Amino acid sequence: MKLSAGISLLALTATIAFAGRNAPPTLRIDRKGDIPATPWVFVMPGSGVVDAATRPPDGPGDLCYAFFCSLENEGFMVTVAVFDDAVSTDNCNAGSTSCPAWDDDAVEVFIDGEYARLPDSRSDGGIHLKHGGEFSLVANGAAMSDFSGYHNSFARLQDGGGRRPEGFGTSTNALWTGEVRRDGAMFRDHLLALPECPKGFAPDGTIETDYMFHFSWAAMGRTNRPERIGFNIGVQDDDDGHRRDHTLYWTGNPARPFSDESAFGTIVLD
Numbered sequence: 001m002k003l004s005a006g007i008s009l010l011a012l013t014a015t016i017a018f019a020g021r022n023a024p025p026t027l028r029i030d031r032k033g034d035i036p037a038t039p040w041v042f043v044m045p046g047s048g049v050v051d052a053a054t055r056p057p058d059g060p061g062d063l064c065y066a067f068f069c070s071l072e073n074e075g076f077m078v079t080v081a082v083f084d085d086a087v088s089t090d091n092c093n094a095g096s097t098s099c100p101a102w103d104d105d106a107v108e109v110f111i112d113g114e115y116a117r118l119p120d121s122r123s124d125g126g127i128h129l130k131h132g133g134e135f136s137l138v139a140n141g142a143a144m145s146d147f148s149g150y151h152n153s154f155a156r157l158q159d160g161g162g163r164r165p166e167g168f169g170t171s172t173n174a175l176w177t178g179e180v181r182r183d184g185a186m187f188r189d190h191l192l193a194l195p196e197c198p199k200g201f202a203p204d205g206t207i208e209t210d211y212m213f214h215f216s217w218a219a220m221g222r223t224n225r226p227e228r229i230g231f232n233i234g235v236q237d238d239d240d241g242h243r244r245d246h247t248l249y250w251t252g253n254p255a256r257p258f259s260d261e262s263a264f265g266t267i268v269l270d
């Protein structure tokens with residue numbers, strides 16, 4: 001996505017540094033730019049939250065990423081640029097829409113569309129998940145939403161994302177859709193040129209994989225834009241095949257960063 005000069009490009013590392021200990025971070029949509037979007041957020045080992053079930057990444061050369069959220073006509077878009085030393089996707093077939101994304105290189109987006117901030121989004125048989133849940137894209141384009149309220153519901157873009165960014169979400173009536181690219185054409189020139197980029201972010205030798213998600217309001221159990229949502233991102237890192245090696249979240253409870261919504265961040269959408 002071509003970055004508008006109007007989008008405020010600020011690293012939120014100071015906020016992230018306290019994630020999990022102080023109040024979870026809040027992001028707001030800046031409507032002054034060409035695209036209504038949050039600032040870029042940079043997540044590095046030591047500033048994000050490592051899932052306690054995995055070992056921490058070996059520095060930003062092993063794993064780091066940046067993301068921002070933006071509004072579209074019919075929904076909400078999440079754009080993520082991941083930098084990793086080795087890409088592995090041996091557990092998910094490229095065309096799959098129901099696979100163990102957490103055991104490959106993948107990005108997981110977590111949405112609490114009613115802002116309930118439940119300590120366990122998966123309690124009571126998962127009834128709350130009709131307001132979102134977990135949506136994943138794997139580095140090879142596979143998808144997974146079986147821990148959301150909308151199992152096996154990913155719809156692949158017919159045009160391969162070619163209409164991005166305009167009309168990205170409106171090219172399908174899907175609950176959610178997305179695209180994964182590894183050509184670096186979407187972000188690298190813009191992202192790495194930022195003076196606000198944290199020191200050591202995306203060092204030489206890392207491989208960039210770009211992920212774009214689009215969620216309709218219906219994927220959050222809504223008919224229109226909510227005022228705010230609970231939100232988190234987890235990036236899974238597999239470097240040697242088989243199971244995952246690291247999982248680095250934007251924020252959250254290290255013991256259950258995927259289901260403890262009370263420790264999610266907030267995106268203000270109004």
Ligand SMILES: [Ca+2]
Nearest residue numbers: 062085237239
């Ligand atoms: Ca890695």
Ligand SMILES: [Ca+2]
Nearest residue numbers: 086087238239
């Ligand atoms: Ca990897």
Ligand SMILES: [Ca+2]
Nearest residue numbers: 103104241242
């Ligand atoms: Ca794997």
Ligand SMILES: [Ca+2]
Nearest residue numbers: 240241242243
């Ligand atoms: Ca592994």
